[in-house]
Amino acid sequence: MPTHTTSYKLPDLPYDYDALEPVISAEIMQLHHQKHHQAYINNLNQVLEKYHEAEAKNDMPKAVSLQPSIRFNGGGHINHSLFWENLCPPKNALGKPSGQVLEAIEKDFGSFTDFQKRFNAETAAIQGSGWGWLAYNKPRQQLDIVCLSNQDPVSTIPGMTPLLGVDVWEHAYYLQYKNARPKYLEAIWQVIDWKRVEERLANSL
Ligand code: MN3
Numbered sequence: 001m002p003t004h005t006t007s008y009k010l011p012d013l014p015y016d017y018d019a020l021e022p023v024i025s026a027e028i029m030q031l032h033h034q035k036h037h038q039a040y041i042n043n044l045n046q047v048l049e050k051y052h053e054a055e056a057k058n059d060m061p062k063a064v065s066l067q068p069s070i071r072f073n074g075g076g077h078i079n080h081s082l083f084w085e086n087l088c089p090p091k092n093a094l095g096k097p098s099g100q101v102l103e104a105i106e107k108d109f110g111s112f113t114d115f116q117k118r119f120n121a122e123t124a125a126i127q128g129s130g131w132g133w134l135a136y137n138k139p140r141q142q143l144d145i146v147c148l149s150n151q152d153p154v155s156t157i158p159g160m161t162p163l164l165g166v167d168v169w170e171h172a173y174y175l176q177y178k179n180a181r182p183k184y185l186e187a188i189w190q191v192i193d194w195k196r197v198e199e200r201l202a203n204s205l
Contacts, residue, residue, distance in 0.1 A: 146160065
């Protein structure tokens with residue numbers, strides 16, 4: 001008998017697998033969604049089951065030993081769920097933010113171009129696998145660029161809300177861009193859904 005009933009499920013993409021071409025190929029999108037994101041969810045559901053068993057037995061050493069896997073696989077699920085919503089077909093992408101997001105970017109980074117340059121430089125430099133984020137820093141009331149390793153979610157940093165995330169694990173670009181992570185980062189702005197970023201900022205203020 002399972003000790004709990006929570007089971008996370010793969011969310012549908014809000015567009016077709018080929019909708020982000022030519023920026024991100026259908027092959028990458030399908031593998032990334034159906035295989036990679038699904039694997040984080042499968043592993044998360046398994047480790048949560050074990051965690052609740054350990055809890056039920058008051059086996060705290062066991063429960064604590066499972067926490068890194070919850071962080072990794074739960075983070076993978078959180079991050080990819082946000083990532084799919086950050087993206088949209090090139091024909092629908094605005095190319096740059098407007099309103100509050102643009103104002104905040106200009107205040108905190110000088111200009112949208114300066115922000116893009118810094119975001120791409122810092123995210124390209126992540127060692128190994130990780131994510132680059134634009135996040136709202138509520139305590140300081142400013143936008144920050146945050147680079148995190150592996151699948152650590154932005155929510156692990158107190159006061160920070162993720163607005164826009166870019167996956168720079170090789171599985172996100174290698175089939176199309178090979179080792180050229182900077183080329184992938186140059187191109188991805190063509191499929192960023194700035195309306196979602198504006199919604200997330202408005203909800204986090
Ligand atoms: Mn990924």
